[in-house]
Amino acid sequence: MTSFARRAERVQPSAIREFLSLAADPAITSFAGGYPDPRMFPIDELHKIYDDLLTPGNAAALQYAASDGLPELRALVAARLTADGMKCTADDVLITQGGQQGLDLTAKLFVDAGDVIVTERPTFLGALIAFNPCEPDYRSVPMDEEGMDMDALEEVLRTTERVKLIYTVPDYQNPTGRTLSLARRQRLVALAEEFDVVVLEDTPYRELRYEGERLPTIKSLDTTGRVVHLGSFSKILAPGLRLGWVLAEPEVREKLSLLKLAADTQNGTLNMRAAAAYLTNFDIEGHIASMLPVYRHQRDLMLSTLAEAFPSGISWTNAHGGLFTWVTFAEGFDMAAFQRDVLIPRAGVIAVPGAPFYAVDPEPNHARMSFSGIPDDRLVAGVRAMGALLHEAL
Amino acid sequence: MTSFARRAERVQPSAIREFLSLAADPAITSFAGGYPDPRMFPIDELHKIYDDLLTPGNAAALQYAASDGLPELRALVAARLTADGMKCTADDVLITQGGQQGLDLTAKLFVDAGDVIVTERPTFLGALIAFNPCEPDYRSVPMDEEGMDMDALEEVLRTTERVKLIYTVPDYQNPTGRTLSLARRQRLVALAEEFDVVVLEDTPYRELRYEGERLPTIKSLDTTGRVVHLGSFSKILAPGLRLGWVLAEPEVREKLSLLKLAADTQNGTLNMRAAAAYLTNFDIEGHIASMLPVYRHQRDLMLSTLAEAFPSGISWTNAHGGLFTWVTFAEGFDMAAFQRDVLIPRAGVIAVPGAPFYAVDPEPNHARMSFSGIPDDRLVAGVRAMGALLHEAL
Numbered sequence: 001m002t003s004f005a006r007r008a009e010r011v012q013p014s015a016i017r018e019f020l021s022l023a024a025d026p027a028i029t030s031f032a033g034g035y036p037d038p039r040m041f042p043i044d045e046l047h048k049i050y051d052d053l054l055t056p057g058n059a060a061a062l063q064y065a066a067s068d069g070l071p072e073l074r075a076l077v078a079a080r081l082t083a084d085g086m087k088c089t090a091d092d093v094l095i096t097q098g099g100q101q102g103l104d105l106t107a108k109l110f111v112d113a114g115d116v117i118v119t120e121r122p123t124f125l126g127a128l129i130a131f132n133p134c135e136p137d138y139r140s141v142p143m144d145e146e147g148m149d150m151d152a153l154e155e156v157l158r159t160t161e162r163v164k165l166i167y168t169v170p171d172y173q174n175p176t177g178r179t180l181s182l183a184r185r186q187r188l189v190a191l192a193e194e195f196d197v198v199v200l201e202d203t204p205y206r207e208l209r210y211e212g213e214r215l216p217t218i219k220s221l222d223t224t225g226r227v228v229h230l231g232s233f234s235k236i237l238a239p240g241l242r243l244g245w246v247l248a249e250p251e252v253r254e255k256l257s258l259l260k261l262a263a264d265t266q267n268g269t270l271n272m273r274a275a276a277a278y279l280t281n282f283d284i285e286g287h288i289a290s291m292l293p294v295y296r297h298q299r300d301l302m303l304s305t306l307a308e309a310f311p312s313g314i315s316w317t318n319a320h321g322g323l324f325t326w327v328t329f330a331e332g333f334d335m336a337a338f339q340r341d342v343l344i345p346r347a348g349v350i351a352v353p354g355a356p357f358y359a360v361d362p363e364p365n366h367a368r369m370s371f372s373g374i375p376d377d378r379l380v381a382g383v384r385a386m387g388a389l390l391h392e393a394l
Numbered sequence: 395m396t397s398f399a400r401r402a403e404r405v406q407p408s409a410i411r412e413f414l415s416l417a418a419d420p421a422i423t424s425f426a427g428g429y430p431d432p433r434m435f436p437i438d439e440l441h442k443i444y445d446d447l448l449t450p451g452n453a454a455a456l457q458y459a460a461s462d463g464l465p466e467l468r469a470l471v472a473a474r475l476t477a478d479g480m481k482c483t484a485d486d487v488l489i490t491q492g493g494q495q496g497l498d499l500t501a502k503l504f505v506d507a508g509d510v511i512v513t514e515r516p517t518f519l520g521a522l523i524a525f526n527p528c529e530p531d532y533r534s535v536p537m538d539e540e541g542m543d544m545d546a547l548e549e550v551l552r553t554t555e556r557v558k559l560i561y562t563v564p565d566y567q568n569p570t571g572r573t574l575s576l577a578r579r580q581r582l583v584a585l586a587e588e589f590d591v592v593v594l595e596d597t598p599y600r601e602l603r604y605e606g607e608r609l610p611t612i613k614s615l616d617t618t619g620r621v622v623h624l625g626s627f628s629k630i631l632a633p634g635l636r637l638g639w640v641l642a643e644p645e646v647r648e649k650l651s652l653l654k655l656a657a658d659t660q661n662g663t664l665n666m667r668a669a670a671a672y673l674t675n676f677d678i679e680g681h682i683a684s685m686l687p688v689y690r691h692q693r694d695l696m697l698s699t700l701a702e703a704f705p706s707g708i709s710w711t712n713a714h715g716g717l718f719t720w721v722t723f724a725e726g727f728d729m730a731a732f733q734r735d736v737l738i739p740r741a742g743v744i745a746v747p748g749a750p751f752y753a754v755d756p757e758p759n760h761a762r763m764s765f766s767g768i769p770d771d772r773l774v775a776g777v778r779a780m781g782a783l784l785h786e787a788l
Contacts, residue, residue, distance in 0.1 A: 002506045002528070038453035046456070047448035054441035059432035062440070062632035097491060097658035104657050108527070112396045129656045133502070134396075238456035240663030262523045263498050263657060264491035268665055269634030 029382035037373035069095025085220035122357035147180030177319025205322035225249035309387025423776035431767035463489025479614035516751035541574030571713025599716035619643035703781030
C-alpha cells in the first residue's frame, strides 16, 4: 500500500457507513442523512429530457465528450454563476463528478504532504476524506453564528507556515447550518490576499435559502483570482446525476482539467446533456423556489420541536438554509455513546455524533441533525423521543 | 502547484486534443479516434430503460447510492465475470467512472514516487496519463504478434528494483491491436508471483473479438490474488454512461473503495440503475454478437485497403479484435512530421502518430489507425490517399 492509500484511511468512513445502513432500516427514524428530499427531484422533467435525448439520431449523447465537460453545459453554468455575481465564461468552468471531485482535484493541485489546510471547526467530513490522501496538516478555526471567526483565522495565518488552502462552506454549512456574514467574507478575501493563500469555497447548499439575505459568494469578492469556487447540481437537481463544477482562474482551471483527465477522462455525456437540456428548457430558478417552502417547513418543524422537547442547556443552530442543524450538548456529554447505548436501543432514532466533523481535536458533545425528507409525524415523534431520553440522561 | 499537479503534466494531452478537434472537422477523414461506432449503441433499449426508471415512484434512481456502486449492478457484473472464468461475488467488484478511474485508483494504491511500473511497448496513453501523477519510473517491454515478450519481462523484473505494477491490455491492445497468447498469460502470472509484483489487467476491448479463440483472462489464471482486473461498459454498451469496474481481492477492493469515496463519492446512480436494467432485461451477449460483424467488416476493409494502397516496407498488425491497427514505417520515418506537413494539408487525413504511446524512449515511426465507425467509402478513400502520399514520400 502506498503512502497515498494509507493516508486515505486516516478518516474511516465506517462510522458513516454504519449510519447509512441503520438509516435504511424502516424501523429507524434517521436524522443522520445529508440527502436532499427525493420528492424535490424534477423527475417528470427529467423523464421528458431523457425521452428526447435517447433517440436514434442522437447517439452522440452516449459517446465520449470533452474532458472539461460538455461545452454547452459549461456555458450554461457560467451564465448562472455570472448571474450570481461571478462574471465568467464557459472556459472558466470545469464540470466535475459532483462537488466531491472538485475537493479532490483542488487539494491535489495545491496541497503537498505537510502543507496546511485551514478548515472551519467543525467542517464537512467529505472534504476531510478528499483532502487526507494529500497528507495535509490541519488547523481549524472556531465558528460562531456568523461563521468562521476571522480574528482566529488571522492568528492561524500569522503563526502557521505552509498554509496553502482555506476551506469554507460559507452558505448553510455542513454540518452546522451556519452562514458566513458579508463582513467576514470580505475580511476572508483580504486575509487570503495578505497571507497569499488560496480559498476553496464550497457552495452545495447555497440555493437552499429559507431566510436572510442572499450574500455575495466569496468568489465574487475575489479580485486577484485566489478563490476556487465549487458548486453542485446535487441539491438543486438530483445527486444521482453526479454533476458539479469548479470555477477558477484560467491557469488553475486548466491544471484542474489535466487532473480530471487523468482521474476519470470525463463526466458522463448523457447526464451532462440532460443537465444542459434542463437548464435550457425548464425553469431551474422556479424549481428551486418551489423547493424552498418544503424545506423551510421541515426546518421550522425541527427547530420548534427541538425547543419544545429538548432539556435546557442544549443549544442548536438556527440554520437559514441547507439541510442541517447542529446540536451542542453540555461539555463532557458523549453523543456517540448516548446514541449507541440509549438512543438507538430505546428509541430507534439516529443522528450523526459530531466528532468526525473535526479536522483536529474532535469534540464529542455535538450532533448533526438533518430535517430533510422526514415526514412531519416521524420528525416530531423522533425529536420528542430523543428529548425524553435526554431529559432522563441529564 | 504541487508535485502531484506537476507530475500530471508530464504527459501533455495537447497533441491528442489537437487531433480531436481536427477529427470533429467534417472535411477531415480521421483514423485517429478511439471511439466505438455510435451506430452500435443500444439506444432504443436505453430509451426504454430510462423511460421506465424516471417515473414518480422511483426517485431513488436520482438519489445518492453506495460509493462501491449499486449492489445489483455489482452482482450483475460479478455474474458476467464469473461466466468469463473469474469466480467472484458482488463484494469483489467496485464500480468505477469508466476504466480510466480504475487505472487512477490502482496506481494510487500501489505506486509511490520512484516505484516502477512496467508497461507494454507501446502502451495505452490514457494509462500513462493516469499513472503519471504518482510519479512512477517506467520500464517498457517489447511486444511481438503474441504480445509482451516474456523473456524481456523476466529480464526487467530480474534487474529492476521497486517494480510494483505490470500493466497490460492483453486483448486487442490499444494501440497495437495485439493479443497476449495463452502461454504468455500463464508465464506472466508465474513471473508476477516469482517477483512479487501486482498485475493490472485492463480489458476494455475484450468482447470485441473478430477472430481467434477467446483466451482466459489473466485474472482467471491468478491463484494468489495479485491480479487487479479492469473492465468497462464503454465499448459494449456506451461510453457516455462512464461505467467500468474493478475486480480485485477483498483487501485490495476495500482500499480501492476508500480511494473512490475520497475521489468522487460514487458513480451516478441513474446510470448504474440503467446498466443494471440493461443487463437484467436485455440480452447483452446478443447485442455484442450483433456488433461483431460490423466491426469485423470495418477491420477487414482497413487491412485489405492497407495491403492494396501502402508501399512495401510498411507493416501493420492483424488485430483479431478491438478498434485499432498499428502501422510501422521504416526506421527514421517521422510520422508526426509527415502528418503535419503532408497528410493533413494534402489529403485531409489523420491518424495518431505513435510516439505518445511509449512510456519511455518514444519511437517516431508508427501510427495508430482506428477503423471504427468510418463509412466504407471514406475509409477506402482515406487509406488510398494516405498510401499515395506515402508512395511519393518514400
